[in-house]
Amino acid sequence: MSSPDRRLSPIGRYLSRRALTRxxxxxxxxxxxxxxxxxxxxxxxxxxxxxxxxxxPTVGGSxxxxxxxxxxxxxxxxxxxxxxxxxxxxxxPESSLDRRYEYHWEILRTALEKTAGxxxxxxxxxxxxxxxxxxxxxxxxxxGMLTVMYLSTIPDFExxxxxxxxxxxxxxxxxxxFLIRKGEQARFDSARTLDDLRRFTFGLGLxxxxxxxxxxxxxxxxxxxxxxxxxxxxxxRRFDVFLRAAVEVLDExxxxxxxLPDLRxxxxxxxxxxxxxxxxxxxxxxxxxxxxxxEEGMRMMIKDGTYDRIFDRYQRHKIEQLDLKHRRIxxxxxxxxxxxxxxxxxxxWFDPQTYR
Numbered sequence: 372m373s374s375p376d377r378r379l380s381p382i383g384r385y386l387s388r389r390a391l392t393r394x395x396x397x398x399x400x401x402x403x404x405x406x407x408x409x410x411x412x413x414x415x416x417x418x419x420x421x422x423x424x425x426x427x428p429t430v431g432g433s434x435x436x437x438x439x440x441x442x443x444x445x446x447x448x449x450x451x452x453x454x455x456x457x458x459x460x461x462x463x464p465e466s467s468l469d470r471r472y473e474y475h476w477e478i479l480r481t482a483l484e485k486t487a488g489x490x491x492x493x494x495x496x497x498x499x500x501x502x503x504x505x506x507x508x509x510x511x512x513x514x515g516m517l518t519v520m521y522l523s524t525i526p527d528f529e530x531x532x533x534x535x536x537x538x539x540x541x542x543x544x545x546x547x548x549f550l551i552r553k554g555e556q557a558r559f560d561s562a563r564t565l566d567d568l569r570r571f572t573f574g575l576g577l578x579x580x581x582x583x584x585x586x587x588x589x590x591x592x593x594x595x596x597x598x599x600x601x602x603x604x605x606x607x608r609r610f611d612v613f614l615r616a617a618v619e620v621l622d623e624x625x626x627x628x629x630x631l632p633d634l635r636x637x638x639x640x641x642x643x644x645x646x647x648x649x650x651x652x653x654x655x656x657x658x659x660x661x662x663x664x665x666e667e668g669m670r671m672m673i674k675d676g677t678y679d680r681i682f683d684r685y686q687r688h689k690i691e692q693l694d695l696k697h698r699r700i701x702x703x704x705x706x707x708x709x710x711x712x713x714x715x716x717x718x719x720w721f722d723p724q725t726y727r
Contacts, residue, residue: 456491456492456493456494457483457490457491457492457493457494457660457661457664458493458494458496458518459479459483459493459494459495459496459518459519459661459665460495460496460497460498460515460516460517460518460519461476461479461495461496461497461498461517461518461519461520461521462497462498462500462501462506462517462520462521463497463498463499463500464497464500465500465598465599466598466599468599468623468626468627469598470622470626471618471619471622471623472521473685474540474618474681474682474685474686475521475539475540475648476495477681477685478539478669478672478678478681479495479519479650479665480495481668481672481677481681482664482665482666482667482668482669482671482672483495483664483665483668484668485667485668485671485672485677486664486667486668486671489664489667490664493664498516498517499516501516501517502577502578503522503576503578503579503580504578506520506522507520507522507527507528507532510532510651510652510653511531511532511653511654513653513654513655513658518652518653518657518658518661519650519651519652519661519665520650520651521539521648521649521650521651522580522648522649522651523580523646523647523648523649523707524647524648524649524707524708524709524712525580525707526707526709528651529709529711531654532651532652532653532654532658533651533652533653533654533658533659533662534649534650534651534652534662535649535650535651535652535662535665535666535669536647536649536711536712536713537649537666537669537670537673537713537719538647538648538649538713538719538720539648539649539650540616540618540648540682540686540721541682541719541720541721542645542646542647542648542719542720542721543616543617543618543686543690543721544616544617544618544619544646544648545616545643545644545645545646545647545705546616546617546641546642546643546695546721546723547614547615547616547617547641547642547643547644548614548615548616548617548620548636548637548641548693549612549613549614549615549636549637549640549642550602550605550612550613550614550615550620550623550624550634550635550636550637551605551611551612551613551635551636551637552605552606552608552633552634552635553632553633553634553635555611555635556635556637556638556639558571558611559637559639559640560639562640562699562701563699565588565701565703568590568640568642568701569589569590569591571591571610571611571612572591572592572593572610572611572612573585573590573591573592573593573610573611573612573613573614574592574593574594574595574601574604574605574609574610574612574613574614575592575593575594575595575601575613575614576594576595576596576598576601577594577595577596578594579594580646580707581614581646582594583707584644584646584703584705584706584707585614585703587704587706588644588703588704593609593610595609601613602623602627602631602634603631605634606631606633606634612637614642617641617689617690617693617695618685618686618689620636620689620693621636621689621692621693624636636693639698639699640698640699640700640701641695641698641699641700641701641723642700642701642703643700643701643702643703644702644703644704644705645705645708645712645714646705647708647712647713650662650665652665673718673719690723690726695723696723696724696726698723700723
């Protein structure tokens, strides 16, 4: 069979070959462009231009830019070496509206600044967005895709990872508010017992630790694979309550109330379970060094009052606006925290009745 090029006229073959030559030249130019940029600059430039990446890396001291592999993936951090720049790669926000972890990463960033004199410069770099299960997987196998995550304690994490056992949000995230539908407040006003609450269906993200906590307490749970989709699911009657932490719900509602006008914050109830959320690190020499620095800085912050000031700046208006002190509180158990949980150190735990 004749090739397509041979069926063309001489002029056609000439033009076809010119087009092929142009394509090859453009491909070489793109490769040359990658080579001319320092490592990490080109991928971030392109991804930011296209709106496909999260916040720019935070750099402390004189660390310089992030190291990134081909395809925009952060390179594994060699933080085991004392003379290397300590690199904290964390999970990126799940959407442009996702502000859930701004406070937590500021706590970590401040702890690293506090310890710069001892440990030197650092980098904080957002990874690609991952589910909680994927984060745990990458951290457990120490792939370098992630070097720190923020999640609740469970036995698997305690066995396979290195925690900093300071509840980052003082367990404010264990106090849960209900996102409900417009016109349904009266259904919740009559709730007086846990069995009353069990009449409702609760929506949570697939793989979230809260799913197992609620099911262990005989609540009915519906899961969704998309964080943004869960807000639409409650409005569309897939479940009765989207359970949200007190640290999250006001920002989440404010960002979505115009797009979802039937979404409401329930006004009278509070569901509580102990949910110590820690920073977790790989169980490697480098991971232990990252954890030691973070814990040292966080304890310095607790001692000098910096921790409380950041907590108040981010959380006081939420605590007061949600009126946590005067809500009807329902307490359930969390079967997952182990004996290492620092319950006895009361300064690490928020209590709406004693908060001033």
